[in-house]
Every structure is written in structure tokens, then in C-alpha cells.
């Protein structure tokens with residue numbers, strides 16, 4: 001099995017606070033991997049290393065075979081077109097219509113014609129099940145669940161090889177959570193550029209067990225468990241056991 005992302009002995013400190021501590025971890029290509037851990041464990045920090053927003057204090061981050069330290073800022077900006085990012089609370093541009101939100105990365109990063117962009121945006125909005133009446137509204141005029149769909153469509157706009165989700169269902173009601181989980185799975189399966197690798201950051205164990213192929217558990221700056229969902233359920237790590245018990 002090949003790996004889409006590799007962390008080799010990654011250490012990250014902020015001042016005298018070591019958040020990631022000689023972490024070794026490889027994310028399998030073409031799979032859905034969820035990184036679990038308590039609040040403050042360093043999940044978002046890890047994700048920001050994939051995006052080249054944070055740089056290692058020491059150690060290496062390799063994404064799609066590329067050692068990120070060899071990219072300058074311009075190259076990193078270009079390299080980020082390999083990623084689709086879906087944030088907590090969707091993080092849409094409030095003053096743009098939903099259509100324009102999805103079109104934004106295409107206008108910014110591609111040379112597509114106006115009519116090609118329109119065609120592609122409409123096709124993405126259909127793919128994520130966004131109702132037609134929502135297409136030309138502002139994000140504030142539609143429900144939270146619909147905003148998630150817009151965020152997902154925007155994340156898919158550049159046909160990414162890697163989709164990254166930071167707490168995609170935090171703050172959503174249970175029904176919307178199920179909808180988003182379902183959408184993440186379907187998006188993964190229908191990835192425009194196969195094999196698509198999906199990385200989800202979460203502290204929601206129930207959702208994680210539903211949608212992941214692999215689960216990694218982050219604790220004290222290291223990945224202390226990385227296994228298939230079935231094996232993860234059988235983990236003997238005491239913190240993971242506690243985590244699992246909280247969900248049932």
C-alpha cells in the first residue's frame with residue numbers, strides 16, 4: 001500500500017510547548033483516515049503541516065512524494081491546489097453567493113473559461129446535493145447543512161488528490177451530522193481524481209467509526225495507535241478505551 005502523506009520524526013514546538021513530539025505516521029493513499037484525539041492534542045497543528053501553513057521545528061513532512069521543505073512560498077501555493085479543504089463551520093465567503101464561493105478556486109487557480117466554470121460549478125453543486133434554489137443565494141440565507149454542501153463543493157473545485165476535513169461535523173445536529181458523514185463517504189468514492197485520499201480531524205468517535213477506513217489516535221504529541229476501524233475497536237490503549245466507552 002502506498003502512502004499519500006508521511007510524517008517522519010515530526011516535532012513542533014510553540015515557545016516551550018511541544019505539541020508534536022517526534023511523531024512518525026504515514027497516511028495511506030486512496031483511503032479515509034481519521035485523526036482522533038482530545039481537544040488540544042495537536043490535530044489541527046498536524047493538519048497545518050500537511051498544508052505547509054506550519055513548518056516543522058524538526059523532522060520531515062512529505063506529501064504526494066514531495067518533501068515540503070523543498071518548496072518555496074510560491075511553489076507551496078501552487079502545491080496546495082492538490083488539496084481540498086473543508087473547515088468547521090464551512091468558512092464560506094459571506095458576501096459571495098454560493099455559486100461564487102464554489103467558483104472562487106477555479107477563478108483563482110485555473111484558466112478555465114467563464115462557461116466552463118459555470119458548467120463545472122453547477123455539476124459540483126449537483127454532486128453534493130445542493131438544492132437549485134440555493135445556488136445564487138448567500139451562505140447566510142441557507143441552512144447549516146446546506147452550507148456544508150457548499151463548503152464541500154468548494155473543496156472539490158480543483159479536483160484535489162487529497163481532501164482534508166477539520167472537525168467537519170462539530171456543532172451540527174445529529175441528523176445533519178449523518179448527512180455530512182454520508183456526503184464525505186460518497187465524495188471519497190466519487191473523487192474526481194482517483195485514488196482520492198481523505199483525511200479527517202475529529203473528536204467524534206461515533207462518526208469516525210462510521211466513515212473511516214483507518215483511525216490514528218494522537219496523544220502526547222505522538223500517534224499512539226494507527227489501525228483499521230476493526231482493530232481500533234479492540235485497542236488496549238487505556239485512553240482509547242476511555243474514548244470508545246464515552247461513545248457508547
Ligand SMILES: Nc1ncnc2c1ncn2[C@@H]1O[C@H](COP(=O)(O)OP(=O)(O)O)[C@@H](O)[C@H]1O
Nearest residue numbers: 014017019037038039040041042043044045046
Ligand atoms: N500558532 C500557535 N501558537 C501557539 N500555540 C499554538 C498554536 N497553534 C496551536 N497551539 C497550541 O497547540 C496545542 C494543540 O492545538 P491544536 O492543534 O489546535 O489542537 P486540536 O486541534 O487537537 O484541538 C494547543 O495547546 C494550542 O494552544
Ligand SMILES: [Mg+2]
Nearest residue numbers: 043044045166
Ligand atoms: Mg483543532
